[in-house]
Amino acid sequence: MGNDAPLYIGLMSGTSLDGIDAVLARFPADAPMQLLGHYHHPFPAALRAELLALNQPGDNEIHRAALAANGVARCYAELVDELLQATGRAAADIAALGAHGQTVRHRPGEFDGRGYTTQLLNGALLAELSGIATICDLRSRDVAAGGQGAPLVPAFHRALFGRPGLASAVLNIGGISNISLLNADGSTLGHDCGPGNCLMDLWIAEHLGRPFDAGGAWAASGRVLPELLAAMLAEPYFALPPPRSTGRDLFNRAWLQRHLGDGRFRPEDVQASLLELSARSIAGEIPAGMPELLVCGGGALNARLMQRLAELLPATTVMASDARGLPAMQVEAAAFAWLAMRFRQGLTGNLPEVTGAAGPRLLGALYPA
Numbered sequence: 001m002g003n004d005a006p007l008y009i010g011l012m013s014g015t016s017l018d019g020i021d022a023v024l025a026r027f028p029a030d031a032p033m034q035l036l037g038h039y040h041h042p043f044p045a046a047l048r049a050e051l052l053a054l055n056q057p058g059d060n061e062i063h064r065a066a067l068a069a070n071g072v073a074r075c076y077a078e079l080v081d082e083l084l085q086a087t088g089r090a091a092a093d094i095a096a097l098g099a100h101g102q103t104v105r106h107r108p109g110e111f112d113g114r115g116y117t118t119q120l121l122n123g124a125l126l127a128e129l130s131g132i133a134t135i136c137d138l139r140s141r142d143v144a145a146g147g148q149g150a151p152l153v154p155a156f157h158r159a160l161f162g163r164p165g166l167a168s169a170v171l172n173i174g175g176i177s178n179i180s181l182l183n184a185d186g187s188t189l190g191h192d193c194g195p196g197n198c199l200m201d202l203w204i205a206e207h208l209g210r211p212f213d214a215g216g217a218w219a220a221s222g223r224v225l226p227e228l229l230a231a232m233l234a235e236p237y238f239a240l241p242p243p244r245s246t247g248r249d250l251f252n253r254a255w256l257q258r259h260l261g262d263g264r265f266r267p268e269d270v271q272a273s274l275l276e277l278s279a280r281s282i283a284g285e286i287p288a289g290m291p292e293l294l295v296c297g298g299g300a301l302n303a304r305l306m307q308r309l310a311e312l313l314p315a316t317t318v319m320a321s322d323a324r325g326l327p328a329m330q331v332e333a334a335a336f337a338w339l340a341m342r343f344r345q346g347l348t349g350n351l352p353e354v355t356g357a358a359g360p361r362l363l364g365a366l367y368p369a
């Protein structure tokens, strides 16, 4: 059933900067989503370093950002090519692709009251290289309507995981963590909780030269530092009412340094404290009595973090989204395939009650094939 529904590609490279995920999917009107392929590629080291650098103010930014956006488009196009080859499809078979780009600044509502959010990607170049209609810049319209432009996945989580009359929560733990609350009455809420993996990633890279703390094993070898944890949890962002969203603009090395001061801590104890910060800033956002928490994003593979979430939420069943048929590392890319489908069908993509936008909006800008 639904095998003649149009095919969409979703492309996501998130704030952890671990690389790009691509999925091929279709969304039949009368059947569940079908996932037909998934590919992941890390960014080339030089491009990754430049994208990371562009998260902070620096020299000659316009020129550097334009070239980085070209680089992101080339990487996306290569991944699309591999995905098509692996699944035996041609560009002409694909209705559209939804491409997120790389967030380097996220300042909605600031400065002039509207602010901006910037995802680097040369959409025109991606359309040119892939030969596929490219829908990108998926956050700006929501920001223009007074919203946060993020998180966008709650609408997709509702469509995918929502069950009539049953409440559940869906948690993405990427660089940043964000929660979707699928309420029993059919309403959907959501916001960014705070740092997911981004602080743990930078700390272990600095001390052990590894890109991430596999399974949270290094964190598990340390002891939580109560004063450091309390100071970090006092961050005003955690007390803001929704709508709220954040990014590396706030949770970065400088933020961590402000809390570390000149304290001489064992690095593994800092890592344990950062993991606890992620766990508590998430657990505090789950309403009492929530029966189920489905976890996606790379944090679902952090066994120590998953264990702490389960301990902090004893009344809630905490499990990776794989248990509901969608592998944790594919959910976000699938969301951007879904957003491309929504755009193509002339349907709105945002939830104003999540982002704070003035109303539902068609999200994205189209570069035709």
Ligand SMILES: Nc1ncnc2c1ncn2[C@@H]1O[C@H](COP(=O)(O)OP(=O)(O)OP(=O)(O)O)[C@@H](O)[C@H]1O
Pocket: 013, 014, 015, 016, 017, 018, 019, 172, 173, 174, 175, 176, 177, 196, 197, 198, 201, 211, 212, 213, 214, 215, 216, 296, 297, 298, 299, 301, 302, 303, 329, 332
């Ligand atoms: N085996 C593992 N153990 C622990 N952590 C892991 C593991 N595998 C991946 N991760 C973490 O997951 C991160 C990648 O997650 P993901 O791809 O969901 O993030 P993202 O999409 O880039 O971020 P965001 O959702 O904020 O945009 C890695 O940087 C790492 O911290």
Ligand SMILES: CC(=O)N[C@H]1[C@@H]2OC[C@@H](O2)[C@@H](O)[C@@H]1O[C@H](C)C(=O)O
Pocket: 014, 015, 103, 106, 117, 149, 150, 151, 152, 153, 154, 172, 174, 175, 176, 177, 178, 192, 245, 246, 247, 332
């Ligand atoms: C501005 C931006 O890129 N935000 C990301 C980031 O990564 C996680 C969290 O912060 C979330 O708000 C969002 O991504 C997901 C896909 C979203 O929009 O729902």
